Amino acid sequence: MKRTLFIYIYIIFLFFCVPATVAQVKPHQENATADSIRISLLTCAAGGEIYSLFGHTAIRYENPAQGIDAVFNYGMFNFNAPNFILRFALGETDYQLGVTDYEHFAAEYNYLGRDVWQQTLNLTEEEKERLVTLLTENYRPENRVYRYNFFYDNCATRPRDQIERAVNGTLQYADNMNDYGTGISFRDLLHRYSEGHPWSRFGMDLCMGSKADKPINRRLAMFVPFYVQEYFNKAKIVDKEGQARPLVAKEEKIVVTGQTPADFITGGITPMQSASLLLALVAAISLYGIRKGKTFWGMDLILFPIAGIAGCILAFLALFSQHPAVSPNYLLFVFHPLHLFCLPCMLFRVRKRKISRYMLANFIVLTLFIGLWAIIPQRIPPAVLPLALCLLIRSASNLILAYKRK
Structure with a gap:
């Protein structure tokens, strides 16, 4: 692994x-x-x-x-x-x-x-x-x-x-x-030469932090x-x-x-299309679960570990790598290791339809991240928005079900 x-x-x-x-x-x-x-x-x-x-x-x-x-x-x-x-x-x-x-x-x-x-x-x-x-x-x-x-x-x-x-x-x-008044950054050049390769660009964007957006x-x-x-x-x-x-x-x-x-252009579904389809699926299942009083915690068992693994990679790069422009990375507010480490406790409370402080904290952080999107000093890949909304919706759904039971 x-x-x-x-x-x-x-x-x-x-x-x-x-x-x-x-x-x-x-x-x-x-x-x-x-x-x-x-x-x-x-x-x-x-x-x-x-x-x-x-x-x-x-x-x-x-x-x-x-x-x-x-x-x-x-x-x-x-x-x-x-x-x-x-x-x-x-x-x-x-x-x-x-x-x-x-x-x-x-x-x-x-x-x-x-x-x-x-x-x-x-x-x-x-x-x-x-x-x-x-x-x-x-x-x-x-x-x-x-x-x-x-x-x-x-x-x-x-x-x-x-x-x-x-x-x-x-x-x-x-x-x-x-x-330095060229108006271009490292990320601009990464984007220029990854045109037509959306998954490569998305991967590089995830790893590049805010330093990649400074003029060079x-x-x-x-x-x-x-x-x-x-x-x-x-x-x-x-x-x-x-x-x-x-x-x-x-x-x-x-x-x-x-x-x-x-x-050499690669075809197929793009990161934005994939993330949007996932968002539609998560939103539909979560809404159905709220109406029927079901948590569908299996979805959390998939989404949060994946986000946690991505967060481990980003945290590793930000903390230990000597590569330039990978730190600081504001995407760690969306993808971070706590999704993985806090998973057992969080799932236990979700399955019992009890209020999870972790879900509440995640809901607040993601709400602030999306609300402050425009002023974050880092160019965030557009496909991150629907992914962040998936985690936000799951947190909101579990909180709503917990309050209903209470």
Whole structure:
């Protein structure tokens, strides 16, 4: 049961990087001819799985003189590592830099139906040499593993940082990258790239707390590979003499699959539709129970434990996880562990049609939560409203029956 819960946590969090197979490729040799080297930023289109909704970034290193065409991928992880799921939930996941040959990389994304764009970097021979040295140093066994953070240190930000370190001078972007007046938040970007995937979006929304709704600057937005691609297209390298040149010499699509985001849209019933149907069912049964004097406590035996389990997951993330933006989470007023821990006592009183103080407290808390919905400093998923109403109605129904008996 615990493993199932942690798997759920693992799934609903966005993996922004798709793992690739490590190839035994020597990425750099000292006698390489610098002017024959081409280094490019690869941006991969989104896929249909939650970990691929945000695309992927890698660096391609071509050295024809040495017969090398390799891709440096900071998205490697080992799912079979000890306590991987628990460590991911805690924000203690280790990713690593891997190297694979380009043909394998391109074949993988072609098979997945995900296009790949290549931005050839306009680097000098010295800058190419420095970047290859940085990547080679990163690929050393003692250096390749890093502490992954899906907003601040991931497979998109790592290539950006290495390229910035390699330029001879400064990398200047067209926009003010440190301006927080962008009007966008982490949640906005999660929503933008989960369009057409309502269940993935709902899962992420449940786990993201109020910090996810605070404005972010453009540099923080570059955790999304497509933002790195966009800002690189407008960036310039200003050398120490003050001379400026575009960072990107050329952009082209090198893997064309014919697939579009519409091909990955998931169908079926949405979270809002599911929650609304559940609300209609709960309301109808509860109303019938009030009229007939029946508690239908079996419904409480289903609803409250599920809400309690969800609350345990949210509480675990809020209290123990190092993931950014998961705490504080105001959804804990609706889904919290007390639903689970207080269940035996609460059901005992409900079955006897006695007044349950827990049901009374739950009724008050949920009434306040729904009444103050508009001013809660967190964007609450709309599907939470009918779910909260289900718990509210069940509390009200049991209280009414208890007062009638009294």
